[in-house]
Amino acid sequence: MDPIVTIVAILVLAKAFGELLERIGYPPMIGEIGAGIILGPGILGLVTLNDTLEIFSTIGVIALLFISGVEMNPKAFAAARNAAAVTAAAGVIVPFATGFAGGRLLGFTFIEQLFLATVLSITSIGVAVRTLIDLRRLNTLVGTTIVGAAVVDDIIGIVLLGILSSIALTGGVEAATLATTIALSLFFIAFAFTGGKRLVSWIFVRSRRMKTHEMPYAVAIIIALATAAAAHALGLHYAVGAFIAGLILGPRIRNDRSLFDGILDFGFGFFVTFFFASIGLLFVPAPATLISPLVALLFVLAIASKTAGGYLGSIHYLGDHLRAITVGFGISARGEIALVVAQTSLAAGIITRSIYSAVVVMVIATILLAPLLMKWGFRVHEKREEPATGGRPSAGTR
């Protein structure tokens, strides 16, 4: 198929389904994932995830996290810092322990237990952020806690991944390698908010004085992509770098409505769609897998463990049970990192095909359920509260 036709098919179906879902009150993201499932090898078999679609998808998640960084109120984010760190920690420890123990009950081998524990521990930043933007709750206390926890979670996740692949390959863990990974990640973040911030601001301010009309737009995209690539080179996910770039450039971009609209269009009107459609393309639903007790058990463990972890981590800071549970819902979706871990583990012979399939179905199911749980949590909570202390729905910019 002509690659342009593939791109058109994905855009048309994803946008149509997204619109449909939005009209009946569900997050449009679910429609975009559904478009991927239908076009993908599981159903119509018209589209497979090739290099180009993977790059579109990567640019999509970079654009998504960059935009959420730009939209995020830095003061609100700084205020949620402690809540986010503790929530991330609890939101990893509980699912990790659950996965390890659950694997034992299921008769998994040690390395399979470790795999399950890792897969259950890593939140999908993309799904969490997109849902908050769609629900216009990004800049609420719950929203900033969720995003912060998802970002910190990614850093912990990278360490877990390192342990998993090290044990799988060599049977043991090299402390020096792990320490290097952690040190590089922390160095990246420390540099981003000091020298990196000054450098990026200097470049961006100069881009406005150029003769090329589209220069600020191009430079904003270049900064987002470059920071994401730098994060990736150090072992973090592209999304973490893009989010930090958005936070840094936020004040300069938010005030330029025309530029920000252009970047929103670049993301939500084009690239972001490919990120969610790609998640659907990875999904090959086999009826036997869909109804297996293993899937049902994993799914319940996945949702329950992150919700419990998120609740335990945030209740001290938020002081409200329903809000804390909503934070837990917000970090429940597992995403592309879990799918990649599952694929590499299958390829490395760490896990069986049936465990792989069950994990893929579990991941997609959490992506489909988490936004609905979040929506429910915000709605019930805001109904109970005085309007003045509600979810600040005006904070979302879209």
Next chain:
Amino acid sequence: MDPIVTIVAILVLAKAFGELLERIGYPPMIGEIGAGIILGPGILGLVTLNDTLEIFSTIGVIALLFISGVEMNPKAFAAARNAAAVTAAAGVIVPFATGFAGGRLLGFTFIEQLFLATVLSITSIGVAVRTLIDLRRLNTLVGTTIVGAAVVDDIIGIVLLGILSSIALTGGVEAATLATTIALSLFFIAFAFTGGKRLVSWIFVRSRRMKTHEMPYAVAIIIALATAAAAHALGLHYAVGAFIAGLILGPRIRNDRSLFDGILDFGFGFFVTFFFASIGLLFVPAPATLISPLVALLFVLAIASKTAGGYLGSIHYLGDHLRAITVGFGISARGEIALVVAQTSLAAGIITRSIYSAVVVMVIATILLAPLLMKWGFRVHEKREEPATGGRPSAGTR
């Protein structure tokens, strides 16, 4: 290299060189091509033209022609219709005859003569349009004549390509196949301006009533890509379909400044850059080729024949020697189609490697010279005229 790093490297170097060229008074496009040459296999060898970059480049030329269709004043374009058709015809016949005769003088075989004639006949729509947009002369009489001639030229070029490949493969031409190609092209254009126009307008108007905020932007891009893919499926270049889609949607998009700005950013701030950088990536300068007498001869024949053809075709309609010569300059750049013809002909064993290399250098040289000749033509002409009858510099929107 991480594909995101490749994308960043191309964007940074192309935008920097584009800005530099613009500041010293040359078309930024030349800087973008130069960035491709430097990053490409000829010099640094950091980037090669892979599938993904080719798709970026294709979306770039689609965006470029879509934008030029949107910017084009339909009445001005309709007024230039006859001038464009005759210019296209003369602008193909003269270079074709020149190529055929020139090949004979050079001792080429019959099929090599036919190859040279074909390569000299096909104007680069992308280069012509980009130069007119950069010079803000798209909606002048000269500008509309150039664009119209380049579009019609592509249709004639497709027929020539069919003849060339048919003779190369089978030793003869099948009249039925050629007639089908021509009939399909004409049918596509006729349908585009009747049923296609109604369908596309219906869809676009409805996109504004959707709940999804970015829907008009996404739908405009979908229509551009889909029309381009339809043209390509019928044997035309993507660019022809994209230009027609732009003409059809023009009135609806031009009046929505925010939407049009978003699409300009999508094109000139991102994808179009990859189209021109890709031209540079195809160029591997070998010192021996650069200074060969064959290259020099081909280059002179290429510029002289298209300029003469363009002049002869348009002088009757424009009534002014300098304007008619500027039209000739405007259709002098050969582009990606000529490069593709050269590659497929080399692969098919129709031409020798030395002819191939000479043609590639000739194509790049016309791309570099034509914009400078056009700029000179517009400037001298406008200096001579009263300001009121000048080039309507406000017509360009950028």
